[in-house]
Amino acid sequence: MSEVQLKDALDALKSTGVRITPQRHAILEYMIHSTMHPTADDIYRALEKTFPNMSVATVYNNLRVFRKAGLVKELTYGDSSSRFDFVTHDHYHIICNDCGKIVDFHYPGLDEVEHLASHVTGFQVDYHRLEIYGTCQDCLGKTAKAQ
Amino acid sequence: MSEVQLKDALDALKSTGVRITPQRHAILEYMIHSTMHPTADDIYRALEKTFPNMSVATVYNNLRVFRKAGLVKELTYGDSSSRFDFVTHDHYHIICNDCGKIVDFHYPGLDEVEHLASHVTGFQVDYHRLEIYGTCQDCLGKTAKAQ
DNA sequence: TACACTATTTATAACGATTACAATGTAAGA
DNA sequence: TCTTACATTGTAATCGTTATAAATAGTGTA
Ligand SMILES: [Mn+2]
Ligand SMILES: [Mn+2]
Ligand SMILES: [Zn+2]
Ligand SMILES: [Zn+2]
Numbered sequence: 001m002s003e004v005q006l007k008d009a010l011d012a013l014k015s016t017g018v019r020i021t022p023q024r025h026a027i028l029e030y031m032i033h034s035t036m037h038p039t040a041d042d043i044y045r046a047l048e049k050t051f052p053n054m055s056v057a058t059v060y061n062n063l064r065v066f067r068k069a070g071l072v073k074e075l076t077y078g079d080s081s082s083r084f085d086f087v088t089h090d091h092y093h094i095i096c097n098d099c100g101k102i103v104d105f106h107y108p109g110l111d112e113v114e115h116l117a118s119h120v121t122g123f124q125v126d127y128h129r130l131e132i133y134g135t136c137q138d139c140l141g142k143t144a145k146a147q
Numbered sequence: 148m149s150e151v152q153l154k155d156a157l158d159a160l161k162s163t164g165v166r167i168t169p170q171r172h173a174i175l176e177y178m179i180h181s182t183m184h185p186t187a188d189d190i191y192r193a194l195e196k197t198f199p200n201m202s203v204a205t206v207y208n209n210l211r212v213f214r215k216a217g218l219v220k221e222l223t224y225g226d227s228s229s230r231f232d233f234v235t236h237d238h239y240h241i242i243c244n245d246c247g248k249i250v251d252f253h254y255p256g257l258d259e260v261e262h263l264a265s266h267v268t269g270f271q272v273d274y275h276r277l278e279i280y281g282t283c284q285d286c287l288g289k290t291a292k293a294q
Numbered sequence: 295t296a297c298a299c300t301a302t303t304t305a306t307a308a309c310g311a312t313t314a315c316a317a318t319g320t321a322a323g324a
Numbered sequence: 325t326c327t328t329a330c331a332t333t334g335t336a337a338t339c340g341t342t343a344t345a346a347a348t349a350g351t352g353t354a
Contacts (some may be wrong), residue, residue, distance in 0.1 A: 019301065019350070040340085054215050060341065062302095071242050078223020079312085081340055082310045092262050097273065110277075113254055117241050117279045125281040126244065130257075132264045134272040166321075168331065187312085202333045207312065209331095226341085228311055296354085303348070314337070324327080 002032045005088070009071050018065060023047075023054055027062050031072060037083040037093075037102040075102070094132040098139035105132075152235070165212060170194075170201055174209050178219060184230040184240075184249040208264045222249070226251050241279040245286035252279075 009028055011021055018024075026047050030038070036047070040059045047054060063084055066072035075083040075093070091104045110128060118121065118125045135143075156175055157167055165171075173194050178185070185193070187206045196203060210231055213219040222230040222240070230249060238251045257275060265272040282290075 016156050017301095021302065021349090051306070055306095056340095057305080057342080058303055074225070076225020076227075078221070078229055080227055086321075091262075094263070094268050094270050096270065101218070103268050103270070105267050107260055107263060110257075110260075111259075113277070114279060116254060116265040117239070118281070121239050121241050121250050122284040123243065123250070123279070124287055125241075125279055127275065127281075129277045130260070130275065130277045132261060132270070132272055132275045134265070134270040134274075137269040138224075140271055164330095166330065168320085170332075199335070202335095204313080204334080205332055298353085299351085301348100303352075305345085306344085306345070306346105309341085311340100312338085315335085317333085318329105319332070321330080322328090324325100 005032050006085075008031060009066075013065075013069060016069060018069070022063050023058050025053060026050060028071070030097065031058075031066070031084065031086040034086075037075060037085050039081045039083055041081065043084075082086065092130050092132070094134065096136035096139055097133055098135050101136050101138075103136070152179050152233075154286070156213075159218065160212075160216055163216060165216070170198060170205050171209050171212075173197060174206060175213065175218070178213070178231065178233040181233075182233050184222060186228045186229065186230055190231075239277050239279070241281065243283035243286055244280055245282055245289075248283050248285075 009032070010025070012032055013020060013024070027043055030043055030046055036042075040063060042058045042062075043055070044059045047059075054071055063072060063074070068086075071087055073085045073087055075085060077083075078130065083137060090109065091106050093105050094105055095101070096103075110130065114125045117123065153176055156179070157172070158168060160171070163177070165175050174190055176191055177190055183189075187203065190210075191201070191203045191206045194206075196272060210219060210221070214221055214231075218234055219232055220232045222232060224230075237256065238253050241249075241252055257277065261272045261275055264270065
C-alpha cells in the first residue's frame, strides 16, 4: 500500500523534472510511513543516523518542493513549528491540547458553510480549514489516574 | 455601544485585580474600535503618537492579560504575526489570500462535527477552529481591471 | 571520457515575531 | 511616608524558518 504511494509520489516528482536524491527519497518515505504529522525537525532527527551530514535546510527545502507538487500539506500553528502531512485524501484533524497529538478524522466537506460565507461576504471561496481541539483518551486517562 | 463594551471590559479587568494603566486603556479602546483584527505591531504603531515611549513588549504583555481575561482572542497563523480580535460574540472568519484581510461572518456552531469527531476519536472536545480562505471583492476587482 | 551546465546539498548567517530579563517607574495600602 | 506588589521600558535572547554562497553531484553533449 505505502509502497504504491511512494512509487506514485516519486513518479509525480520525476514527471515535473525534480531529481530523486537519496535525501528526498528518505524524507518522502518517512512522511508516508509516519502517522504522527511530523515537524521538519522530527524528520531531520529521524534521518540523521542514515544521513549524518544532512542539513536541516535540506528538509525544509524538500518539504517545500513536496508541498508545491501537492504531495504534502503544511499544518501551521501560531507559536510552534509547522507539521507536515502526506496527502492521501482530504480529512480534518483533531488536536489534543495536553500532548499535542494530531489525529485524522473524516467528515463531508462543509460546502454549505463555504457557500454562505461567499454569499454574505462576496468573497470567491477557495478552501477552508477546520480543526477540533480537546483532550485525547490517553491524556484523559492520565489525569483520571492522577486523582 | 462600544462605550459600554469598554466600560464592561475595564470593570472585568478591575474585578480580577488588574490595574487600569493609560496604556491598557488605550490598547483596549483601540481593540474595541478596530474592525481589522490588528497585529501587536499595528497597535504599537497606532498608539506611538500618544505614547511615544511605550514599548512593544507592553503591547504583547497586555494583549496576553486581555486574552487570559477572555476579552481578546488571538488568531494565530503559521508564518506571519498573530492578529487580535476583541471578543464580542462567537463568529468565524473569512480571509483573503491576496491582501490578508480578515472579515467576520456568522454561522451556527458546528456541533454535529464536534460530536462526530468526539465519537470517532474518543477525544473530549473543547472547541473548534474554522476559517474560510479565498479572494475578497476588492482584490477580485483589481485583477479584473488589470486584464 | 571530458566538459559544461544545472540542480541540489551543505553550512552558516540573517530574519522576524515573540519572550525573558533586569532596571526603573507607579500606585495602593499600612 | 514607607513598603510592597504591579507595570512599563529597553534590550537581549530565543526559535523556527529562510537566504546566501560555496561545494557537490547529476545530466547531456561533443
Ligand atoms: Mn492528517
Ligand atoms: Mn473577528
Ligand atoms: Zn493527549
Ligand atoms: Zn483582498
